[in-house]
Amino acid sequence: MATYYTLEFEQPLRTLEEEIAQLKSRVDALTTGQGPTGTGLPEDLAQAEHALAERLSRHSQTMAELYKQLSPWNTVRVARHPSRPQGRDYIELMLRDFTELHGDRRSGEDPAIVTGFGRIGEFKCLVVAHHKGRNTQEKLRCHFGCPHPEGYRKALHKMQLAAKFGVPIVTLVDTPGAFPGLEAEMRGQAEAIAFNLREMSLLPVPIVSVVIGEGGSGGALGIAVADRVAMLQHAWYSVISPEGCAAILWKQANERTNSQAATALKLTARDNLELGVVDAVIDEPPGGAHRDKVLAARNLERWIVAQLESLTQLEPAELLERRYQRYRGLGSFDLAKQEAPVPG
C-alpha cells in the first residue's frame, strides 16, 4: 500500500496497512515460489491468502468506524490532509475542455484562486476554485490557499463575464482564510471580499458552491455566496479557525483547546447543515476524499449537475429573489415582547 501521510487517529489503520503490505508480498512470493520465507508469516498460500483477506476486511471495518465518529478536530485534520484533492484536482477530474483565465485586470494574478470556463455534465460553467498547491513550490506560490485581494477581484471579474453570457457559476471553497499580510491589507483585502459578497448576490446566473476542504471564514465566503451551498462530508466551515478561536477565547492554542474550540464552533458539515448554513452534505469515499479522488469527484459532480439542472429552470428574477431570501433568513434571534403603544 502506498506510503502516505497518516493522521494520528488513523494509527490503527497504519498498523493494518503494514501487515497487509507484508502479507501481499508473501502471497506473491508463495505464488511465484520466489522471495523470502520465514519471518513469522504464513508458509502456506491458502493460509496467507486467508490472513490477507481477514486484514483487508478488518481495515475497511476499522476505517468505517473511525470515520463515522470523527471528532470535529479530527475532521479539521482530514480536511487539511496533504493528499486531499484540491481545486485543481477536481477541475481535472470533473470538467471537460477546461480553459483557465487569469488576472484581475488591476494589480495582479493570484494562483490561490483558479478561474476558467469548462463543461460539467451537459452544462457550460465558470469555475472558481481555491487552490492550495500540491508541492512545496506551488504551495508557496499559492500562499497555501490564502488568497490576496487580486484573487477575489479576479474571481468577480470572471464571474461577471460568465453572467454576461448566461453561464452558470460553480465555486469550490478550500482555504484556511484570506491572506493576513501587509500587502493584502494595503490593496484592500476587506474591500475585495465585501465587494464580492455584494456583487455575487446580484449575478443573474445560477451559482453553486461547495466547501471541499477548509471553509476559513471571510476568505471562504468571498467566493461562496450562492443559490445552493454544500459541504463535502469531512470539510469544515467556520467563522474562525479552531486555533484562532482557541488563542482568543481559551487564551492559548494547544491540542486540547484547539479540539475544544473545534467542537464549540460547530464547524462540521453535519453541524452547518443543521444550522441551515449549507443545503447539503456530499458523501466522501470511505476513509475520506484523499483515499479515492475519482469517486470523490464523481459524487461532487453528481451533486453540482443536479443543482444546475434545477436552478437553470428558474427565471433570473426568481433566482435572485430566492438567493436574497436564502441569506436573509440566516441568523438566530428572539423577539422581545412589544410594549403596548403609548396612549394619545
Place this chain on the structure above:
Amino acid sequence: MANNRSMASITTAKAARSWSDLRPERRSQVPEGLWLRCPGCGQLIYRKQMEANLHVCPECGHHFRIQAGERIHQLADAGTFEAMFEDLRPKDPLAFEDLKPYAGRLKAEQDRTGRPDAVVAGVGFIKGRQAVLCSLDLGFMMGSMGSVVGETVTRSIELATERKLPLIVVSCSGGARMQESTLSLMQMAKTSAALARHDRAGGLFVSVLADPTTGGVTASFAMLGDVILAEPGALIGFAGPRVIRQTIRQELPEGFQRSEFCLKHGLIDKIVHRAELRNELARLIDYAGL
C-alpha cells in the same frame, strides 16, 4: 453643539420607554476618575472637559472610543432620534461554551451595558436631513457581529431603501462574533446583499469607521459605503495586527492600518474629525440629492 445635552433630553417619549433606556448607560469606555491620561499625547486631561469636547482630547485631538448611545447623541439633531428594531434579542444557537458559556456572557454584557446586543439603530435627523442611523457598540462584546447585529443592520438598510432615506452606519467592531460561528459569518453575506439592493435602488450609504473596525465587519458592510469616512487614528483592517505580525514575522510599519495609512492607500474617502462629522454627513446627503 450636542455635547452638553444629557441622554435623557434627546430621547423622545416613545424612545424613552424602550428597553435600552430602562438601564443606566455607561457614559464612556475610559476608566472612571476625574482626570485621565490621554493615550495620544500622554497629558493628564480633565475628564469632563474631554467629554464636553465630543470625547476628543483637547490637547492633541485624540479620539476616545465612545459607545453607541453617545455616538447617536452626537450625530442626531436633539430629540429627533427614534430607536428601532429594539425587540431583537440574541440567542445561543450553538450552545457555545469556552471558558465561559456564551449565554452567561450575553447576560453579563446586557446587564453591564443596558443593551440587548452590540448595535443601536433608528431614524433621526442630521442638521435637518432625515436618515437611517445605525451604530455598532464597541462596549458590547467588542462590537462583534452576531445574528442580532446582522439583522439590525440589514433591517436598517432595507428601511433606508424602502423609504428612500440616506443610510449612515458607524462601525467599530472586532469582527464577526465567534460564539455564533457560521451564523455570524452569514451576516456578512446578508448585510452585503441588502446593500446591493440599496445600491441598485440608488440609495446613499455613508459608512463611518471608528476605532477599531476589523474582521468580518470591515469585510462586509463597513467597506461598502458609497462614501467611506473614518475618524482620525482609527485602526481599520481585515486581519488584526497581531495575526499579520505572526504571519510575516516582522514588525509592522508605523501607523499601519490606521486611518491615515488607509487614506494614503486609497482605501477610504476621507478622514473626518468628530466635530466635523455632522457637517460632512449633511453635505454628502445634499450632494446625493436626497
